[in-house]
Amino acid sequence: MSQTVDRALSILPLLAEGPADLGQVADRLGVHKSTALRLLRTLHEHGLVYRQSDQRYRLGARLFALAQQAVENLDVREIAHPHLVRLNEECGHTVHLAVYEEGEVLYIDKVDSRYPVRMYSRIGKPVAITVAAVAKLLLADLPEPELRAVAEKLDYPLYTARSTPNAAAFLKELAVVRGQGWATDLGGHEESINCVAAPVRGADGRVVAAMSVSAPNVVVTSDELLTLLPLVRRTADAITREYSGNPPAKDSA
Amino acid sequence: MSQTVDRALSILPLLAEGPADLGQVADRLGVHKSTALRLLRTLHEHGLVYRQSDQRYRLGARLFALAQQAVENLDVREIAHPHLVRLNEECGHTVHLAVYEEGEVLYIDKVDSRYPVRMYSRIGKPVAITVAAVAKLLLADLPEPELRAVAEKLDYPLYTARSTPNAAAFLKELAVVRGQGWATDLGGHEESINCVAAPVRGADGRVVAAMSVSAPNVVVTSDELLTLLPLVRRTADAITREYSGNPPAKDSA
């Protein structure tokens, strides 16, 4: 809509691929060097890009601060956090909280396993949307047409032999998940890691977030992990109750 | 430099404070609603803002992905990571890696303590720059004039009785740190938490990052923590050697 802003913002994903100098940026934007310079300067003033010692540009520190503040403003997360901690204390495994947003599912909170073996994940990291238990719950709640559109645009990478292979299989799985109100990922992302997940709902019954417990095979078998399902669902329900129950004062200011 | 982009980017920190509707954004930018709308639309197209169900705007998911990719592109981090993990295995405490960037110090990697008591920190969270051990190391290496400028622009919040109270005390502390080549934070940020830190240097000898080990009093006393100093320094030196030693192929493409 706004050409100038559009160009400026296009620089960010470009730099996300790695540092680039002025000429490269100008070329890839298809604009004159002087134009690229001014855009980069503006981005720089806002701390979104950083000029490293060899004069090339990189993404800047402010991005972290913004992402940080963004995640802290999610009220679901705030309410859920103590519950996640308690669940972690009770079962010892890694606990995740995730939300859906415009075609992506992302972790917004995490409490690490107390076992030495940990799975790799990071808050803000996009979730393997076709296999993760939390993603299934979040997508299963989408309105039918949107779901269909999303499901067909997705890639279905075969992380393991048990990964969801295609849109048809995915939609079928989502139907099951929708019916039972919980989801699993049994080795669909990493061969040796299993997850069980349950949804958090808003006052209107729509799924606003999903939480999961993940553990590697070497710690507990998938069957053992499934025995935690009632506990996970109870925790998710507790969050749901608190989240939809007493809506906090809208705007204190 | 570019008014339009400047305005658009000003929306981000504004939304970081919390969700806002079109009118609020327009007011705080001092522009007409229609202008704000177009800017928000452009930001939206790039995924930097998200329109939640009540039509208000929030920071968007793409920010996470960008921050994520930004941190992954830092080669110091990549090289340092296995060393941090090993150090954590050896001492059991929380290990941090931080860099300095234009007046800010921020954590770019972290390995959690294996003890149940953990300190709160998060990758990307801005560091308490006047007290953190890693911040002292990073600032101590700045050129004198820049250091002076930064030190005087800083706030010196009194987190605890042992926090650095003002610029003079800070500069004095930095001189000590510069001389000894390592730094501590003994209860300067949180009363019960101590840290020891050592610098990672580039091929030219300049400090490019700093790493620290942090532990609460209830686990080890500050004296006990100081006995880890040689180990921390050895680890930092190992990273330095690898980082400055064999420079990896600049551009594979």
Added chain:
DNA sequence: CCAGTCGTTGCATTGTGTGCAACGACCGTT
């Protein structure tokens, strides 16, 4: 010492962002 590259600046042009005003949807009120 010179040729080549890269970042930077001032300037004239026009394209692009801007504010305005009018519209339509939605909500709570009487």
Added chain:
DNA sequence: AACGGTCGTTGCACACAATGCAACGACTGG
């Protein structure tokens, strides 16, 4: 059910701000 109010949205004419150009200066390698 009709009304006033608020809020997001759109089309348009104008003016300003973003653009590309060309020239300059710093730096590098031959």
